[in-house]
Amino acid sequence: MPRDKVSSRERMVNSAIKLLAIRGAAGTTIDGVLADSGAPRGSVYHHFPGGREELITAAALVTGERMSAFLRSDxxxxxxxxxxxxxxxxxxxxxxxxxxxxGCPLVALTVDGGDQIPAAAEIARKVFTGWQExxxxxxxxxxxxxxxAVTLATLTVAAVEGAVILARAQRSTAPLDDVIAELTALL
Incomplete structure (x- = not known):
C-alpha cells in the first residue's frame, strides 16, 4: 500500500514492529521509528500520548494479531x-x-524489554500463551x-520461535526448514 494511503499511526506501528524485530526493545527509539516511518514528530504525541512505551505496546498487540491470523480462516x-x-x-x-x-518482535520484548517496558513484556507473555491456546x-x-494438543501446541510455538533464532544465527533457513519438516511429520 502506498505510504500516503497508510495512516501515520499505522506507519509508526509497522516501523516499531520492524525495529523491534531487528534491533530489540533497547534499540527501538522514537527517533528511529520516525526516521523509518517518515511520520511527522507531532504524530507520536497525537497517536501515542504515552510515548515510546505506548507505541511499543501497540506494536506488540499488532504483532500478536498478525501472527494469530495464520491460525484461522473465514x-x-x-x-x-x-x-x-x-x-x-x-x-x-x-x-x-x-x-x-x-526475528520475532515479541521475542525481543521478552528477552530485553521486560525491565524497560513491563506492559509490552506482559503483552508478549499473553500473546505467546494465546498462540499456544x-x-x-x-x-x-x-x-x-x-x-x-496442549503439548503439541507448546512444542510448535517453541520450536518455530527457536528455529527463527537459529536461522538468524546461522544465516540460513535450514534450521527453520528442519523444524517445519519434523513438526509436519508429527502432525
Missing part, C-alpha cells in the same frame, strides 16, 4: 499443517528478505486429544 478452522506451512513461509520470506537480521484449539478441532 472458512472455518485451518488444518494444523496448513497453518504451519503458512507460518513457515512467512518466516522464511522475512528471514531471507531481511538478510537474517529480523489457539494452536491447541486448532489441533483439538482436528481430532487431537486435548492433553496431546
Amino acid at each position: 472458512d472455518g478452522p485451518v488444518h494444523p499443517r496448513e497453518a504451519l506451512a503458512h507460518l513457515a513461509e512467512f518466516w522464511r520470506s522475512l528471514l531471507i528478505a531481511g538478510d537474517y537480521r529480523s 489457539q494452536y491447541r484449539d486448532l489441533l483439538a478441532a482436528h481430532g487431537i486429544s486435548q492433553q496431546r
Whole structure:
C-alpha cells in the first residue's frame, strides 16, 4: 500500500514492529521509528500520548494479531499443517528478505524489554500463551486429544520461535526448514 494511503499511526506501528524485530526493545527509539516511518514528530504525541512505551505496546498487540491470523480462516478452522506451512513461509520470506537480521518482535520484548517496558513484556507473555491456546484449539478441532494438543501446541510455538533464532544465527533457513519438516511429520 502506498505510504500516503497508510495512516501515520499505522506507519509508526509497522516501523516499531520492524525495529523491534531487528534491533530489540533497547534499540527501538522514537527517533528511529520516525526516521523509518517518515511520520511527522507531532504524530507520536497525537497517536501515542504515552510515548515510546505506548507505541511499543501497540506494536506488540499488532504483532500478536498478525501472527494469530495464520491460525484461522473465514472458512472455518485451518488444518494444523496448513497453518504451519503458512507460518513457515512467512518466516522464511522475512528471514531471507531481511538478510537474517529480523526475528520475532515479541521475542525481543521478552528477552530485553521486560525491565524497560513491563506492559509490552506482559503483552508478549499473553500473546505467546494465546498462540499456544489457539494452536491447541486448532489441533483439538482436528481430532487431537486435548492433553496431546496442549503439548503439541507448546512444542510448535517453541520450536518455530527457536528455529527463527537459529536461522538468524546461522544465516540460513535450514534450521527453520528442519523444524517445519519434523513438526509436519508429527502432525
